[in-house]
Amino acid sequence: MTNSHLLELHNVDSGYGRTQVLRDVSLHVDAGELVALIGSNGAGKSTLLKTIVGLLRASSGELNLDGNSITHMTPEKLVRRGVALVPEGRLLFGPMTVRENLELGAYSAGARRGTAVKDGLRRVFELFPVLSERASQHAETLSGGEQQMLAVARALMSSPTLLLLDEPSLGLAPRVIAEIFSALEVLRREGMTILLVEQDARLALKHADRGYVMRTGEIVLEGAASDLLTDESVRTIYLGLLKGEGSA
Amino acid sequence: MSSRRARAIVIVISTLTIALLPLVVQDRFLLKIFTFVGLNALVVVGISLLFGYAGQVSLGHAGFVGLGAYTAAFLVARLDLPWLLAMVAAGLVTALGGMVLAVPSLRLKGHYLAMATLGFGELMTLGFKEADFVTGGVNGFSGVPFPSVGALVLDTPQQLYWLVWSVVGVALLLAGNIVASRPGRAMRALHGSELGAQASGVDVVGVKVRAFVLSATFAGLSGALYASIVGFISPSLFTTAASVTFLAMAVIGGSNSLAGPLLSVVLLTLLEYLDALVPGISRTTAEVIQAYQADIYGLAIIAVILFAPSGLAGMWRRTRSTV
Structure with missing residues (x-):
C-alpha cells in the first residue's frame, strides 16, 4: 500500500511555534493525480502545504514521499527530491x-x-x-x-514530480484563471502530480480527481471530486448553493 | 554604445586612474586620504554584498573593522608574528565573528536585525575599551609596525596606497564574480522574497551565513590594514557612528550594485578632507561642512530613499536607458 502513494501524510500535527494549527491530518496523493484541498479561510490549508515542503516542521506524525520519510527534511532538499511549491501571493x-x-x-x-x-x-x-x-x-x-x-x-x-499550488486563482480575472487551469490540465496530461489548495471549491473540484475538505485544522471529509461536488454539506458550506439548486 | 561596452570602458578607466594615481599625486597627505578611501571601500564592498544584494542590514560592521584591527595589531606588535600571518588570522577571526552575527539574522528581519547588529557593535566597542590588557583600553594601541613580507617593508605612502587598493581590487573581483553567478542570484532572491527563495530550493541559512562571513572578513581585513598603516588604533575609531557611515555609503551607492557604492565611498570619504583637497576653500567653510557631516549623511540617505531608491547606481542605470 505504501508504495502506491507518491505523497503520504500520517497523523500530522503542525503549526507556528507553540500555536498548533494542523491536528492529526492524514492524506495521500497518488502519482498522476490532481487532488484538491478545499476549506474556508483559516482552515489550515496553507499550513499543510508549508509543512509538506518543509517550511514548517511537523510536531508529530509522519510524511512520506515515494515511500521514503521526508518528515524532517529541509525545503531545499525537498526541492531536489522533486517537490515544488507555488506559494500563496506568488x-x-x-x-x-x-x-x-x-x-x-x-x-x-x-x-x-x-x-x-x-x-x-x-x-x-x-x-x-x-x-x-x-x-x-x-x-x-x-x-x-x-x-x-x-x-x-x-x-x-x-x-518537480509533485507540484503544490496555494490559491493560484486568488485575485485574478476569470479569463486568466481559465488560462492557468488549462495549463494545469496540460501538466496533468504530461503526468504531473498536483496538490491544489483553493478557496474556490467548485473550480478546484471541477478539475480534480479527488478532494479533501479541511475545517479548523482537520480533514473532515474526503472523496472523489465528483462526489464532493454533489455532497450536501459541501454544497451548502463551500459552494454557496441552497438545497436543490443545480450544479453550475 | 552598448551598456556592456560602456561598463567595460568605465572599469578600465577607473582601474587605470586608481592604479596610476600615486605617480601623479606626490603629496603624502593626499595619498594617505586616497588610501583611506580604499580602506573604506573594502568595508563597503562587503556591506553591499550583505545589504545591497542579500538585503541583510548591519549596524555593527565597525565592530568587525575593530576586531580585525586589534587582532592584527596584537599578533604583530605583541606576539611578533609575521605581518602576513597576522592578516590571515585577522581575516579568520572576523569571519568567525561574522558567523556569530549571522545567527540572529536567521530569526530576525528588518528593524529587529538592525537592533541586534547595533547591539553587537556596541558590545564590541565596550570590549575594545575594557579588555585593556590586549587592546590598551581607551588609551589605544600604539606601535603597530608597517606591513612587511620577509625583508620587504612597505612604508612609503605609495607602497601603502598600492597595497590597500590591490586588496580592494581582489575583493571587488571576488564580489563581482559572486554577484554575477549562482550565489549572487540566491542573495538577490533572498532580498526579493525569503519564502519564495526557500520554495525555490535556495538554502537560505547558508546564503545568509556566507554573506555575513564574507562582509565581516572584508571589514576585518580593512581594520587590520588600517592598524598596520597608521600604527595606532583606539576604540573611538570603531563606534556605531562608523557603522552608520559605512551603511550610509552602501545605501547612497545603491542596492544591487558594486560600482555605485564604490563611487559613493570615494565621494563621501573625500568630503571629510575637503579643506585638503579643494585649494581655494576657506578653513572655516571646511570646518562647518565637517561639523555637519553626520547631518549631510542623514540628509543624503533621506534624499536617496525618497527620490532615488536605487541610489547612485539607479541614477546611472536610468540615464543609460534614456540616452
Whole structure:
C-alpha cells in the first residue's frame, strides 16, 4: 500500500511555534493525480502545504514521499527530491527579470544548471508564451495573471514530480484563471502530480480527481471530486448553493 | 554604445586612474586620504554584498573593522608574528565573528536585525575599551609596525596606497564574480522574497551565513590594514557612528550594485578632507561642512530613499536607458 502513494501524510500535527494549527491530518496523493484541498479561510490549508515542503516542521506524525520519510527534511532538499511549491501571493523576486526568476527556479539543479535552465525555459515558454515575450521585463511590472503564471513557471523550473499550488486563482480575472487551469490540465496530461489548495471549491473540484475538505485544522471529509461536488454539506458550506439548486 | 561596452570602458578607466594615481599625486597627505578611501571601500564592498544584494542590514560592521584591527595589531606588535600571518588570522577571526552575527539574522528581519547588529557593535566597542590588557583600553594601541613580507617593508605612502587598493581590487573581483553567478542570484532572491527563495530550493541559512562571513572578513581585513598603516588604533575609531557611515555609503551607492557604492565611498570619504583637497576653500567653510557631516549623511540617505531608491547606481542605470 505504501508504495502506491507518491505523497503520504500520517497523523500530522503542525503549526507556528507553540500555536498548533494542523491536528492529526492524514492524506495521500497518488502519482498522476490532481487532488484538491478545499476549506474556508483559516482552515489550515496553507499550513499543510508549508509543512509538506518543509517550511514548517511537523510536531508529530509522519510524511512520506515515494515511500521514503521526508518528515524532517529541509525545503531545499525537498526541492531536489522533486517537490515544488507555488506559494500563496506568488512571492516572486520583484526587482529581478522574468528570466532571472525562472533561473532561480532551477537553482536546485546545481552543476547541471546549464541544461536544466535551457530545457526548463523551453518548456515553460511553451506553456505560457506570454512569459517569453516578457523575459527581460522586471517581475514586478507584470500583470497579476502574468505574475501567477511566472510563479507556476518558476516552480516548474526545478522539474518537480509533485507540484503544490496555494490559491493560484486568488485575485485574478476569470479569463486568466481559465488560462492557468488549462495549463494545469496540460501538466496533468504530461503526468504531473498536483496538490491544489483553493478557496474556490467548485473550480478546484471541477478539475480534480479527488478532494479533501479541511475545517479548523482537520480533514473532515474526503472523496472523489465528483462526489464532493454533489455532497450536501459541501454544497451548502463551500459552494454557496441552497438545497436543490443545480450544479453550475 | 552598448551598456556592456560602456561598463567595460568605465572599469578600465577607473582601474587605470586608481592604479596610476600615486605617480601623479606626490603629496603624502593626499595619498594617505586616497588610501583611506580604499580602506573604506573594502568595508563597503562587503556591506553591499550583505545589504545591497542579500538585503541583510548591519549596524555593527565597525565592530568587525575593530576586531580585525586589534587582532592584527596584537599578533604583530605583541606576539611578533609575521605581518602576513597576522592578516590571515585577522581575516579568520572576523569571519568567525561574522558567523556569530549571522545567527540572529536567521530569526530576525528588518528593524529587529538592525537592533541586534547595533547591539553587537556596541558590545564590541565596550570590549575594545575594557579588555585593556590586549587592546590598551581607551588609551589605544600604539606601535603597530608597517606591513612587511620577509625583508620587504612597505612604508612609503605609495607602497601603502598600492597595497590597500590591490586588496580592494581582489575583493571587488571576488564580489563581482559572486554577484554575477549562482550565489549572487540566491542573495538577490533572498532580498526579493525569503519564502519564495526557500520554495525555490535556495538554502537560505547558508546564503545568509556566507554573506555575513564574507562582509565581516572584508571589514576585518580593512581594520587590520588600517592598524598596520597608521600604527595606532583606539576604540573611538570603531563606534556605531562608523557603522552608520559605512551603511550610509552602501545605501547612497545603491542596492544591487558594486560600482555605485564604490563611487559613493570615494565621494563621501573625500568630503571629510575637503579643506585638503579643494585649494581655494576657506578653513572655516571646511570646518562647518565637517561639523555637519553626520547631518549631510542623514540628509543624503533621506534624499536617496525618497527620490532615488536605487541610489547612485539607479541614477546611472536610468540615464543609460534614456540616452
